[in-house]
């Protein structure tokens with residue numbers, strides 16, 4: 001009996017120590033963000049009279065938090081504006097519990113709650129000068145669009161099933177495509193359709209390092225949609241002509257909403273600058289500030305306060321976005337280039353020396369990543385020769401058996417009639433057990449024997465024969481780590497152009 005009591009107290013003590021260590025690490029990250037905010041940003045974003053502004057928001061509220069000031073300015077300048085809201089925020093359980101005032105929230109409650117969130121967006125946007133007919137709801141599932149991007153891709157396969165609305169298609173009559181099945185392919189088509197019809201010159205979307213799955217997934221979908229439009233245009237037009245650049249390649253600016261202790265400090269501080277979090281200062285984003293006038297700041301604050309369903313839980317956090325400037329990142333800051341090398345996949349990494357990193361990722365950027373160095377991705381480097389794409393992923397501590405390492409590749413090929421991306425997911429655990437999952441329009445299967453992988457210390461190297469990528473014209477790549485099925489770290493999805 002006594003031994004059990006001692007054990008219980010010991011566990012309690014350990015839990016307390018772990019919580020205290022976690023909290024103090026979060027506080028340290030918070031201090032680092034405050035420190036980073038002292039360095040002024042030298043680049044400014046300006047809207048011009050010829051601009052057409054498209055804002056893509058994962059949930060009802062992101063458009064106001066990330067781009068409320070831009071939208072107010074654009075409407076004052078009488079610029080054509082369009083706002084796309086990808087999900088109706090129908091998976092925010094705690095807010096729904098408060099809204100319906102019962103602990104067991106039913107699917108129909110989530111759907112009613114979503115309608116309320118849509119109303120909040122329309123009111124917030126009206127105050128920013130964007131009328132309802134400029135707002136499009138796509139109706140995709142809250143907390144499900146990352147799975148649509150990674151797994152539930154094809155319309156011929158199984159759609160994503162929302163555990164909240166208990167539906168695998170949009171139950172909302174006002175979605176762009178009513179009844180649309182929850183498949184990645186459909187979201188891509190919807191985004192493409194709007195981008196083709198609206199012809200934005202400047203497009204605002206979430207930053208690829210945003211920690212919320214719907215946010216980074218929205219970035220990936222928007223990037224893919226633009227790449228498909230660009231590829232189609234470059235087949236038909238002279239890519240050096242100004243009209244090509246205008247019509248095919250809007251400037252894409254990214255905004256950040258969820259990233260650990262960002263923004264610091266919290267609360268309404270209209271005179272305080274909005275600055276990038278310290279861990280994204282050296283990760284290939286060019287940060288720009290968009291200075292707001294006093295009137296724009298006030299309008300943004302009023303827009304944020306329209307979100308009455310969110311304020312009881314998130315008031316202080318949401319008001320942290322009302323600052324003297326808004327913040328946007330160009331990602332990647334430079335076009336990635338793949339070095340040409342003949343490399344051997346042999347666990348000896350000397351032949352990688354001198355090859356520049358393609359995809360840097362923040363280190364120890366969360367409490368769990370501080371504790372799990374074997375799952376903390378630090379960078380990915382790419383190289384190629386005629387036949388193979390070579391990839392090296394590095395983690396902070398030596399590679400561990402318990403961690404699942406994954407590489408996601410989405411390719412773009414012109415040979416495909418519909419330009420449907422071809423997805424290749426490579427997952428492997430330490431003893432060279434490679435699992436290859438391919439999603440392609442033809443559902444081609446491949447043997448994992450065509451892939452070679454080795455790991456040693458903090459590095460994993462891998463070669464992928466190009467024929468597996470279906471003569472890709474370009475691809476998007478991301479690294480991810482999982483522990484017991486739970487995502488631990490994920491790099492941005494980077495688009496790599498053809499070379």
Ligand SMILES: [Zn+2]
Nearest residue numbers: 058059062257
């Ligand atoms: Zn969001």
